[in-house]
Amino acid sequence: MDYRQSNGDHTLFFKHFRNEISILLVYVDDMILTGDDLLKIEMLNDKLSACFKIKRLENLKYFLGIEIADSRCGIFLSQLKYILNLLKQTETSGNKLATTPIDPDGKLVQGEDSPPVDRGRYQRLIGKLIYLSHTRPNITYTIRLSQFIHDPREVHNAAARRVLLYLKGTPSYNLLFRPHGHTNVEIFIDVDYAGSIVDKRSTSRYCSFLGGNLITWHNKKQLVVSRSSA
Structure with a gap:
């Protein structure tokens, strides 16, 4: 077949x-x-x-910016070289580190009072971060910054720069695929309730595991405003 x-x-x-x-x-x-x-x-x-x-x-070692390493522990997928090149291009090498990709207490706002930034540069940065999320699911939530690509402000650029500072301190993080002795499918789902203060929409996210290995993950703002928990 x-x-x-x-x-x-x-x-x-x-x-x-x-x-x-x-x-x-x-x-x-x-x-x-x-x-x-x-x-x-x-x-x-x-x-x-x-x-x-x-x-x-x-043997497969590198494909489309993704590095593959085979060892006794399993198969590692990472984008270390991609991250180092991104930090060099954005001149992030001399800045302090961030312990988290986003501010836990911060909220993304429209930013009308914040000065505008170069739209093309901001769009290129967000596009590279989206591609990086292929092996870094821990920055998937930050892709919500893409909703401001048509009118980026300094507040949005600062949030994107924070992601870079987080990557600077964790460039070698990777995905590990190894046998766990089973082929069970596990799915975890979460959603915030009207988490966006811009349009009051909720953001849903999920991740799925096959045989104990993370295989898919997704983060998406809902298309409509949630008015009920039913």
Whole structure:
């Protein structure tokens, strides 16, 4: 049985036969090939090499800014190099550290009284933070700063800079995937009630675990104003 999924430059193909799974992930001209049967992987590599000019990099170590490290403890995913480059580009190296990505007592406001900042620079910074959340779920909540990309103010820029100061002190944080002896699915959900003082909307978030490993997480402001807890 074959499965294919495509979204723009992303193409995911995996083939399942009997108890074996082969996965081929393609993004523009970068490709990951993995599966249970090493012989079939080699056969597919040979067929692709016969049709296209391919440079094989052997074991997966780096893909689209994400670093992969295999050890006895499990598989680590991180974006250490991406973070260091981001700190260098934003000139954050000489500043103090932040212990949390957001102010626990602070609230995001529209900031009409705060001076405006460069919109293009703010948008680029938020876009990079969104991409970084692929391996750093602990900054996912800060992506709410994207709601101000059309009219960013100094108060929003300061909040984004705080995220950078937090990353500066935790650049090597990563995700660990390892066997836990089970394949249970666990999902945790949370929501604040009218947490945004800008439009009184709630923000919901969830994370799901498969076999004790975090696999998906999401943070989103609700589309409508909650008027009841029912």
